[in-house]
Amino acid sequence: MPHTQLPFWLAEALAAEQPEPPTPLHGNHEVDVCIVGGGFTGLWCAIHLKQADPALRVLVLEKGLCGSGASGRNGGCLLTWSAKYLTLKRLFGEQQAAWLVRSSEQAVHEIAHFCKLHDIEAQLRVEGTCYTATSEAQCGLMEPVLQELKRTGLNQWQTIEESELASQSGSHVHLEGLYSPHAGSVQPALLVRGLLRVARELGVEVYEGSPMQRLDAGQPARVQTPEAIVRARKVVLALNSAMTAHFREFRRSIVLVSSDMVITEPAPAQLAAQQMNHGRSTVDGRTFVHYYRSTPDGRLMLGKGGNRFAFANRYLADFDRPSRYLAPLTLALRRFFPALQDVPIAASWCGASDRSVDGLPFFGHWREQPNIVYGLGYSGNGVAQSWMGGQVLAALVRDVVREEDKMWRDCALVSGPRGYFPPEPxxxxxxxxxxxxxxxxxxxxxxxxxxxxxxxxxxxxxxxxxxxxx
Structure with a gap:
């Protein structure tokens, strides 16, 4: 598999779309809002802004293609923060934790509604998720958070009966499991490209192949690309894992870690026999979890996080290559699904996740500049949460604060970094x-x-x- 090959999801999305080659931004421009980064967070922010105020001139700059970063190459599991309730409560208190859990569950359904409304075919299936144990040591790990969720009236999880566990999860490896209906799966690159189309239909100007080279604070702020200068009243930095390449102050607030994935050739009959012809995602109880799901055309995708850690948060060339962990990933897939032993692996790929100290994203004003905001640190759990991040950033840069904006502007995630990793080495x-x-x-x-x-x-x-x- 050549190193220049596009990650599987993006190659599939571009083959369906057949877009024109990107046209980089040229010349001098004055805009209301310049968003740097054309992934989930940046595009959701742009869409939220234009929906609230169609008169705004919103311009998005993307270094490569929209969907070429983490947004278009993750596993496509739409998950919520309900399993992180205890962490949320410890950090932010019970009221804010409950609001964040409910908002993350709402985000799953908002994304599905948006795709239906705008005819985005992203293979999105809100059919729930299974959290499971694959060893005795993992059994009962969810019990403390379940008790708290039940106490506060937030619990949406249901115990999967032992007799139904293999049929619900598709595998006999699991020893116990829980099911939540507020989750599902999506082809992430198709979703990014769909958001790009809708953003442009709303009047957002999106320029791919236009990396930010320099940002100068001021009013207006000044963003420079290789062939253009953008003066903007407000700037949104939605670069996620690329933030550390531009801004030294974020190098200890996140750590870049890989998530590696494999996907099989289509085998719909075998998946149906395993009762895997559905849109549920399954996550086991490891620290660096295994996660898997099927696709509508009968493929099986399996991934695992926590493999490569970048020294000094330098973006590794391996993040853009087929996974060097193909062999152990294939072994894990065969362990979960021995009946698929003869189904060939179609592709493997890798992506960089921006992990924060507490595993949650953080938002704020860059260097205390009132007109420049940022968000990052989704920590591998951002497909649904980026819809929330777009809401936060849009609320932070909006001139007229609506009542519905206040909860996003004032939410506990607008805190800047909440901790730092040690210095290198x-x-x-x-x-x-x-x-x-x-x-x-x-x-x-x-x-x-x-x-x-x-x-x-x-x-x-x-x-x-x-x-x-x-």
Missing amino acids: FRWLGAMVVRNAIRRKERAEDEGRPVPWYDKRLARLADAAGKADK
Whole structure:
């Protein structure tokens, strides 16, 4: 598989769309809002702004193609923050935690409604998710958060009966499971490209192949690309994992970590026999989770987070190549689905996830500039949450604050970074030590062996950030 090959989802989306080659931005421009980054967050922000005020001149700059970054190459699992309720409550208090959980569940259905309204064919299926245990050590891990969700009236999870677990999840590997209806799956690159089309129909100016080279604060702010200068009253930085390449102050607030995926050739008959011809996503109880789902054309996608960590948060060339973890991913897929042993792997790919210290995104004003805002740190859980991020950023730059904007402007995520990783080389060395301890711990658990105490202690260091990367 050549290194220049596009990630699977984007190649599929572009083959269906057949777009014209991108035209970079040229010349001098004056706009109301300049959004840097044409992924989920940037496009949702642009759409929210134009829907609220069609007269605004909104311009989006994208370095490559919309969908070429993390937004178009993730696993496409539409998940919520309900499983993170305890972390949300500890950080923000009960009221804000409940609002964020409900908003993340609402986001799943808002995205589905938007796609239906605007005829975006993104293979979106809101058919729920299964959170499962694949070893005895993972059993019961969700119980503390379930008890709190039940106490506060937020619980949407249902226990899957043992007799139904294999049919619900498609695999006999699972020992226990929970189901929530507020989730599903989507072809992420098709969704990005659909948002691009709708944004342009609303009057948003989107220029691909137009990387930001320089940002100068002021009123107006000044954004420079290789062939253009944009003066904007407001600027939104929606670069996610690329933020560290431009702004040193974010290099310790996130860590770039890979999520790696494989997908099979179409095998609809075999998937139907496994009862996998549906849109549910399944996530196991590992720290660096396995996640899988089917596609409408009968493929099976499986991914795993937490494989590569970037030293000094440099964007690794491996993030744009087929996964170097093809062999272990294929082994995991065959373990979950031995009946698919003879179905060939069609492709593998990789993407960079911007993990924050607490596993949640953060938003704020860049260098305290009132007219420049940013958002990043989705930590591998951002397909649905980027709809919320677009709402936050749109509310932060809107001139007239509507009543419905206040909850987004004032939400607890508008805090700037809530913690920092150690400086290099300690961050990278620490990440390697913890990652390898987690691998040894979970291998022992899979095999039913005792876990050494030091691996248990080291693995706990990853718990604060929650599960990675879907």
